[in-house]
Amino acid sequence: MILYDYFRSSAAYRVRIALELKGLEVEHRPVHLLRAGGEQLEPDYLAKNPQALVPALELDDGIVLTQSLAIIEYLESLRPTPRLIPQDPELAAKTRAVALAIACDIHPLTNLRVGGYLAASLNASPESIEAWRRFWILEGLQAVEKLIAPKPFCFSAEPTLADVCLIPQLFAARRFAVPLDELPRLLSVEAASLELEAFKRAHPARQADAE
Amino acid sequence: MILYDYFRSSAAYRVRIALELKGLEVEHRPVHLLRAGGEQLEPDYLAKNPQALVPALELDDGIVLTQSLAIIEYLESLRPTPRLIPQDPELAAKTRAVALAIACDIHPLTNLRVGGYLAASLNASPESIEAWRRFWILEGLQAVEKLIAPKPFCFSAEPTLADVCLIPQLFAARRFAVPLDELPRLLSVEAASLELEAFKRAHPARQADAE
Numbered sequence A, B: 001m002i003l004y005d006y007f008r009s010s011a012a013y014r015v016r017i018a019l020e021l022k023g024l025e026v027e028h029r030p031v032h033l034l035r036a037g038g039e040q041l042e043p044d045y046l047a048k049n050p051q052a053l054v055p056a057l058e059l060d061d062g063i064v065l066t067q068s069l070a071i072i073e074y075l076e077s078l079r080p081t082p083r084l085i086p087q088d089p090e091l092a093a094k095t096r097a098v099a100l101a102i103a104c105d106i107h108p109l110t111n112l113r114v115g116g117y118l119a120a121s122l123n124a125s126p127e128s129i130e131a132w133r134r135f136w137i138l139e140g141l142q143a144v145e146k147l148i149a150p151k152p153f154c155f156s157a158e159p160t161l162a163d164v165c166l167i168p169q170l171f172a173a174r175r176f177a178v179p180l181d182e183l184p185r186l187l188s189v190e191a192a193s194l195e196l197e198a199f200k201r202a203h204p205a206r207q208a209d210a211e
Helices: A010-022 A043-048 A068-078 A089-103 A112-122 A126-147 A161-175 A184-194 A197-202 B010-022 B043-048 B068-078 B089-103 B112-122 B126-147 B161-175 B184-194 B197-202
Strands: A002-005 A027-030 A056-058 A064-066 B002-005 B027-030 B056-058 B064-066
Touching: A002 A010, A010 A068, A010 A161, A010 A197, A043 A056, A064 A068, A064 B089, A068 A089, A068 A161, A068 B089, A089 A126, A089 A161, A089 B064, A089 B068, A112 A126, A112 B112, A112 B126, A126 A161, A126 A184, A126 B112, A161 A184, A184 A197, B002 B010, B010 B068, B010 B161, B010 B197, B043 B056, B064 B068, B068 B089, B068 B161, B089 B126, B089 B161, B112 B126, B126 B161, B126 B184, B161 B184, B184 B197
Parallel strands: A002 A027, B002 B027
Antiparallel strands: A002 A056, A056 A064, B002 B056, B056 B064
16 A cells, blocks of 8 residues: 655544554655646646645555545455554544544644635735634634543544544644643643554654655 | 524535424524624633634533534434434445545635635735635535536435535535536536525525524
8 A cells, every 4th residue: 555645734643643553554655846847746646636735545456545534444444453443433533533623623723724715815924824723723622622622632542543643733833833731631631642553653753754 | 503604605505504404493593703803802702712703603501502504413322313424334334435525625725714814914816715615625626526526415315414514515616617517427416415404494595693
């Protein structure tokens, strides 16, 4: 399998963590979102992912899967252990809800293409774009703080899809200088996660394309 | 079960379609997002859903589930037929990817709270907020047009999670006057879906709180 990846993308980082937790090996092929006007906009990549976003996972049969959460659910079918979605339906729903609270309601508001639109079409200053990012990240994380029940991971003694999404979002929060000190549950989950080799190996700074 | 609902919310509309397709009955409790500064911000509702968004599904044991896609995956466990997520893992991934392309990369950029921020903090005019909404909806739907393979629903002869997400997004697209004429596949899926009683009954105009 080939993972079209970008070291700093939260969504790609989620898939890297899931792959590492499950012990699945893939070829990483970087798609640089800033270089040459954005490698994600090149025709070869658009043919694989018409959304022009990373990540995408190309399977051995040539089929390309997109959307980090859909890819992780696929990996869960491919290699069911360790389980990232709890078996209990209510706990599975709470786990997916935290993943979606991040993947729908925080991350897409703060990514590169949205910042580009705010600057180009709404004439937003760099400072107001930073404030926009901080606002949505903090607002979203404050809700996630109330949705989880750390033991020590978001919902259980082992990491799940919720942790897989939370850790990259906390990484992005730090990049954008979001104050995290009033989110003690999230910080405790982060501390527990970053002790695991899988989370360490998936970290943006450890990727071949890191700058 | 109690569905905290709002007739015009895309995310609530998705859950209504899934409930209807599965023949599950719930009590609908409207949360008016505009009335009295937003009923979703009242303490009773915030205690149920700290994200202050609809929908939320309160189960008979009092547990409250949030995030429309997490709720629909829960309903899929509760009542597995008709199946909304295909059994084949690759087709399941493509189905979820379309749902997520809409639920992550279109809808959250265009909802009420984001429009409010653009107006209040970035001083955006009503016209530029409308243009913002049209831009993200059209851009996202153009990608979805390439991701699906109608037969006559997005991926198969029966509706799946992809259709459950697409129809509410097309409803929102029309509200915001997004041009849809160059999206023939999406329009063919919409025509097939709107013939089904489940989609008709879930329509915003048919809800008790419709205005």
